[in-house]
Amino acid sequence: MNEVALQLGDAPLDETVVRIALAGALGMFLGLEREWSQKSAGIRTFSLISLLGAVFTILVLEEPLVGGNLLILGGLLVIVQGVLLAVKGLVGEPETSLSLTTSVSMLVAYGVGALVAAEYIIEGVTVAVLSSLLLVLKRELHEFAGGLSREEMRATTEFAILAFVIYPLLPAEYPLDIGTVTIDLEPQVIWLMVVAVAGIGIVNYAIVSTYGGRGIAITGFFGGLASSTAVVGTMLDHVNQRPEASSYAVAAILLANAAMAARNLAIAVGFTVGSETGLLVEAAIPLGAVILIAFAVAGTTADWSESGPMELESPFSMKNALAFGAVFLVVLVFGSLAEDWFGTLGFYATAVASGFVSSAGATTSAVVLYRGGQLGSAEATIGILLATVSSIVVKAMLAATSANHSFRNQVAVYSTVLLLGGAAASVLLVI
Structure with a gap:
């Protein structure tokens, strides 16, 4: 037995x-x-x-x-x-x-x-x-x-079409010839950004309906961990629906930048622990400065004491999500062209171009090359910083498409503050 x-x-x-x-x-x-x-x-x-x-x-x-x-x-x-x-x-x-x-x-x-x-x-x-x-x-x-409204049902259906109907039909790669340059576009990646904007928009709708202005902060930070660039698309929708809440939207983008920098720092430090090339601590000071400045500015620019319930018209706008995808495609094409034009500075150009899509991808590439000995600590750190800077800049560029002057000007100014703070920290590191 x-x-x-x-x-x-x-x-x-x-x-x-x-x-x-x-x-x-x-x-x-x-x-x-x-x-x-x-x-x-x-x-x-x-x-x-x-x-x-x-x-x-x-x-x-x-x-x-x-x-x-x-x-x-x-x-x-x-x-x-x-x-x-x-x-x-x-x-x-x-x-x-x-x-x-x-x-x-x-x-x-x-x-x-x-x-x-x-x-x-x-x-x-x-x-x-x-x-x-x-x-x-x-x-x-x-x-x-039973509690869904007609607008919420429409948004849910549109999101399902975006994610489960259109996305699988797109090719993974599509070569685009521009003169003598061939750009290997990834339509699924580009469309995934549209899906991300829609998904974060629906989550933002649910959170903001429950927690008000503080919900926007939650969306900004945790959405930034997934895709900080996609958060901008959600905030463009938010500002279009509620122009008076632009300060919260600006804070959300700043918190998305903080989350992006924190994620890159975690990759840079976490994946070099115990490696033969040593811990990549050089990135800690400039990325840490970006994180601290973003939290400080976000905490002081929006009046969180008056963050009561907010009524949004709809979870997200299909029109704005598609417009965001179009702008993102243009940025991606120019980034790829820049990579081809830079020649010998290919790695740095790649880091900048990758930052348009996902700074985490560029950070991971830099860490892998550093661990393998192909890059020194200085080169790897510069690549990570360039990807981070690129991500901050592209969010400011996307926010500049908003018709709300206050919103786009604040994003531009505070993004510049983040970049200057990170640059100053980098100078202190070199000195």
């Missing part, structure tokens, strides 16, 4: 017995919420359905003709059983609800069993976990959907 148990314990996931057991366990997991909700189908029913799907799928692998017919028959039986449960709920007691969710969940359990038996382990587990999460969050999802 112990020998059999030991063999089962050592069996890999491609063993048939283990896959059958996993299918039954996932079925029990799916049926747990239904049992807790006191539905007519619970743990045992769901587990048996998953086992049935697993057994028939295994038969398909061994005997395709017989197994295929049984698999289809089993699926039809599950559907019929689900329909009967739904009808029972419909013609039963007045307070009994239509059991469509339970019926569909049973079919999901059958599919999970089939996936696991066919050795799609990760996929089967993912489907089971997500399905269980949807069942558990029933009340929250209903409340969320």
Whole structure:
């Protein structure tokens, strides 16, 4: 007996017995919420359905003709059983609800069993976990959907189109010939910035609706950790909707710059700890100066004591997001041309151009070259600083497209302050 148990314990996931057991366990997991909700189908029913799907799928692998017919028959039986449960709920007691969710969940359990038996382990587990999460969050999802306005539904649909329809259709690379120069554009990366603007805009809408002006600060900093450039697109929307709140939008961009600098510093220091080339501490002073100045200016320019609830018209604007993507494309093209023109200063030019897209990418490249000995600490630090400066400048350029004079002037002035502070810290470092 112990020998059999030991063999089962050592069996890999491609063993048939283990896959059958996993299918039954996932079925029990799916049926747990239904049992807790006191539905007519619970743990045992769901587990048996998953086992049935697993057994028939295994038969398909061994005997395709017989197994295929049984698999289809089993699926039809599950559907019929689900329909009967739904009808029972419909013609039963007045307070009994239509059991469509339970019926569909049973079919999901059958599919999970089939996936696991066919050795799609990760996929089967993912489907089971997500399905269980949807069942558990029933009340929250209903409340969320019921509370959405027409504008919020439109924004959600537009975001889904941007992220899940258009993005996968775009090519990963597209060579663009400009005279004698060929620029290898990445349409998916460019469109990803549009998606990022839309996504951050929706998150900003939710946070600002809850926390007011302080929510803008949250959006700026944490959005800056993901994509500091995309934060500008969100703030352009915000200022267009509420011109009187431009000081908060300026503070958000400053905090996005602080988050960007903090992320670059973490990469520069964290990935050189314990390396043979030594810790890249030279970047700490100028990047630290940018972080401190950004927080100081953001903390003093906006009146956070009056950051009450703010009503925004919509989560984000499709027009502004697409316009942001167009401006970003222009900046990217000019950055690539600059990289070609600089010649021997290719690395620094690359750092500047990369900063337009993601200063984190340029920082990572500099750290990798530094660890490999291709760059000294001074060259790597200069590359990181150039990428950081490039990111700050491009945000100021994008903010300059705003029709709000106060907003764009403040962003320009405070961005200059950040750059001068970082430069002064760099001079002190050299001295």
